[in-house]
Amino acid sequence: MHFYGSTGINSKGNLEIGGLDAIDLAREYGTPLYVYDVALIRERARGFKQAFDEQKVQAQVAYASKAFSTIAMLQLAEEEGLSLDVVSGGELYTALAAGFPVERIHFHGNNKSREELEMALENRIGCIVVDNFYELNLLKLICNEKNTMVKILLRVTPGIEAHTHDYILTGQEDSKFGFDLQNGQAEEALSAALQFENFDVLGIHCHIGSQIFETTGFLLAAEKLIEKLNKWKNKLSFEAKVLNLGGGFGIRYTKEDEPLLPYQYVSEIIKEVKSLVSSFSLSMPEIWIEPGRSLVGDSGITLYKIGSSKEVPGVRKYLAVDGGMSDNIRPALYQAKYEAVLANKPLEKADETVSIAGKCCESGDMLIWDLPLPKQGDEDILAVFCTGAYGYSMSNNYNRLPRPAVVFVENGKSALVVKRETYEDLIRLDLPLK
Numbered sequence: 001m002h003f004y005g006s007t008g009i010n011s012k013g014n015l016e017i018g019g020l021d022a023i024d025l026a027r028e029y030g031t032p033l034y035v036y037d038v039a040l041i042r043e044r045a046r047g048f049k050q051a052f053d054e055q056k057v058q059a060q061v062a063y064a065s066k067a068f069s070t071i072a073m074l075q076l077a078e079e080e081g082l083s084l085d086v087v088s089g090g091e092l093y094t095a096l097a098a099g100f101p102v103e104r105i106h107f108h109g110n111n112k113s114r115e116e117l118e119m120a121l122e123n124r125i126g127c128i129v130v131d132n133f134y135e136l137n138l139l140k141l142i143c144n145e146k147n148t149m150v151k152i153l154l155r156v157t158p159g160i161e162a163h164t165h166d167y168i169l170t171g172q173e174d175s176k177f178g179f180d181l182q183n184g185q186a187e188e189a190l191s192a193a194l195q196f197e198n199f200d201v202l203g204i205h206c207h208i209g210s211q212i213f214e215t216t217g218f219l220l221a222a223e224k225l226i227e228k229l230n231k232w233k234n235k236l237s238f239e240a241k242v243l244n245l246g247g248g249f250g251i252r253y254t255k256e257d258e259p260l261l262p263y264q265y266v267s268e269i270i271k272e273v274k275s276l277v278s279s280f281s282l283s284m285p286e287i288w289i290e291p292g293r294s295l296v297g298d299s300g301i302t303l304y305k306i307g308s309s310k311e312v313p314g315v316r317k318y319l320a321v322d323g324g325m326s327d328n329i330r331p332a333l334y335q336a337k338y339e340a341v342l343a344n345k346p347l348e349k350a351d352e353t354v355s356i357a358g359k360c361c362e363s364g365d366m367l368i369w370d371l372p373l374p375k376q377g378d379e380d381i382l383a384v385f386c387t388g389a390y391g392y393s394m395s396n397n398y399n400r401l402p403r404p405a406v407v408f409v410e411n412g413k414s415a416l417v418v419k420r421e422t423y424e425d426l427i428r429l430d431l432p433l434k
């Protein structure tokens, strides 16, 4: 079994996270429960920043808050000196409520509404990553109306396929995101943006995909973008201050995954950008990146109580937990794989193979297929690893299951950072027929 960060086994033989017994956490806060190892989030954040600092490269590491956006998490990101990527009015609202420094907030999205853009401008956020011509014109209109300046990046699609699950590819040409770099749209957008005096065009952005294990895709993207920047320097007299290479750095969900460390991804990117920039005699831009999953993914563990089981003789044993696709939709949506242990006997030898079912009324609500486990007792606690990214943030109330609580643990202390939903919460917005 692979343990992450400050997760390990305590003297009772139970799973321990951040110095606390997982069984005690489940007892105190109930299940299902999302538990975050705060020290590991800090370690990941520092890994990304360290490489930039050592190489003395101006940079922003913007946490892609779609991975897990709550007030406490954004305050932690701020403590670690990260910037922030938001993709909706709701994520921006959360950032503002967390007191996140507005100048370090970047606003993404392929269909930002007028209200969202106005909210961003009124709050003077750091920059808007303009995705398409519609947005470029709308933003121009709003800047005129408000007589205000705005810093922008242009999102481009460099036509690079990152090797990962199809549904989460965003960098290829046939994409709903960004201005195409090859067919001239990006250049057209840039020259239009440069003509409008209320835009301060900082540079360009791309995001080539998610859960990427190698640096090749990032290096290739850097090359394509910098080649274009060189062309635009000559043709449009435009020199980018910022090169944003997006997120997508992979993490280890199971033993099949072999990601690099944050420090390694960044070091190779820096090396490549420096060499490209010098070969074209361009001035070195700031490098911005936007990790989401790799900052919070492996620090999250979900604790479930085991309930019913069903044996299908000669086929398999189903073991059901008290959550499922409502708190982790990734297995159902992407066939995502996870590892898990019984938190009260994590090291005990497995003596059977079971499949972990959720409690939602849907056959596809399976969390893990074919998991080796020791014999289970009543009320055992199952700990599923690496649920920190896109778990809580994609959670839902299917079957009217209340969303679980979220607890942060660090140095032997726990803090409730999101309350468990109640049944009253579930009907809070409902109105009666008459």
Ligand code: LLP
Pocket: 064, 067, 085, 108, 168, 170, 207, 209, 210, 211, 246, 247, 248, 249, 290, 291, 292, 293, 294, 330, 334, 389, 390
């Ligand atoms: N920047 C941009 C522009 C993005 O679109 C994304 C993710 C990120 C940064 C952060 O990517 P990360 O470092 O977390 O891979 N729900 C899917 C992931 C969708 C990612 C969408 N964009 C999942 O659960 O795997």
